Amino acid sequence: MIQHHAEAVVLRSWPIHEADQIISLFTRDMGKIKGVAKSAAKSRRRFGGALEPTTYVRARYTERPKQELVRLDSFEIIRSPLSAPVDYGRAAALAFFVEILEETLPDHDPQDDIFRLLIAVLEQTRVDSIWMPVTYFALWITRLLGWLPDLSRCSVCGERLAGSSSYFDAAFDGLFCERHSPGAGHGSVDGAAGALSRRAVLSADSLALAVRIFRTPASALVSEAWPRSRAADLRRFAVQSLERHLERRLTTAVALLRLGGA
């Protein structure tokens, strides 16, 4: 039996048996783990409201020999998503972080940079501010997972992209200059012309913003105005990169799309 005392974020929980809960937990020291909270529904004393997804906690838990699930002993809340007002948009942003981490994080593999990213965006996600943290998270997680192409040059010819529009497509890795963009015909990444292309444009402004995002903490960007239209193309680019590698649509990206900002 090894006892742990570590910072963690609750990702999801499922009820089992009468009153127990299985919790998927992103811990700082062990990465993503699953644990069982015995009679959590009844025992307010040990868990309180701390089992709500995206709650940032200090967790005590115990690894048990030959057991896949750790035993969760107690959670102390550092920050709860319920401490600030909630609406559908904020709920969708929080669920977006959870869905991506649930789908991509390997079990029992510490990921300190991703953990710090999550804490940073959770802190900035408010009812009047969801698009900055969603954009910031989508772009950074794509990079930290190793799925982000070089944003500075065309993936086919290496031409510098800064300062002009570039192109991307759900089916291909990379960013492309106009000549090599999907659907541009002979010489393009798909070698095809015209109508069938689903290529999308990434504006010069959004590309410049991406460069800034990789140099700036989230807390420094939150004071800027982020209407849903800002960098929607950049979010779509990051979400498409994630979905291409996951080989499925993200349910929460659909929710964000319906809110008009993905």
Next chain:
Amino acid sequence: MSQFAEPMDRLIEALRKLPGIGAKTAQRLAFYILRSSAAEAEELADAVRQLKARLRLCSSCNNITDIDPCVYCSSATRSRRSICVVEEPGNIAVIEKTRSYNGLYHVLHGALSPLNGVGPEDLRAGSLVGRVQRGGVEEVILATNPTVEGEATAVYLAGLLHSLPIRVTRIATGVPAGSDIEYADEVTLARAMEGRRDI
């Protein structure tokens, strides 16, 4: 190749789909049913069949009922001036047990859940607005769960009802009765402070 005869396998598979039932429990239940009398087994099968055949949603409040409108909506003694909105039909029984509410209900059958693909258009909210617009309602009580999804749902419904001339309230949350505030987490305690009242 299964270790059981086909009818046994079929029952075990069906039972395994029930929430909280694993392979072992499903087997145990199946063997129990096999050993019970034909009358007992028929009683169980008939209860399952009748449940699906006779129960439907109340056309007014979406509660699960065998008569339409349901017992609450058709009751002569309940107040029609308030509607209590809940996520699940099972929540009604819990509120009824308190004996502190004598109005009508509205069942959403879920809450807004981006992770499960449930958006505003999937909630049974339009019929709630319709009920209020038909008049006579003075208060809508939003009794969705005090979770992120339940809060988001309450805020969304409050927005829908905003322009109507009624009072919209949210149930208070706080420290459980009979417990010790020493063990309440900060969020619960903060809400209890917000929801305090004069005595």
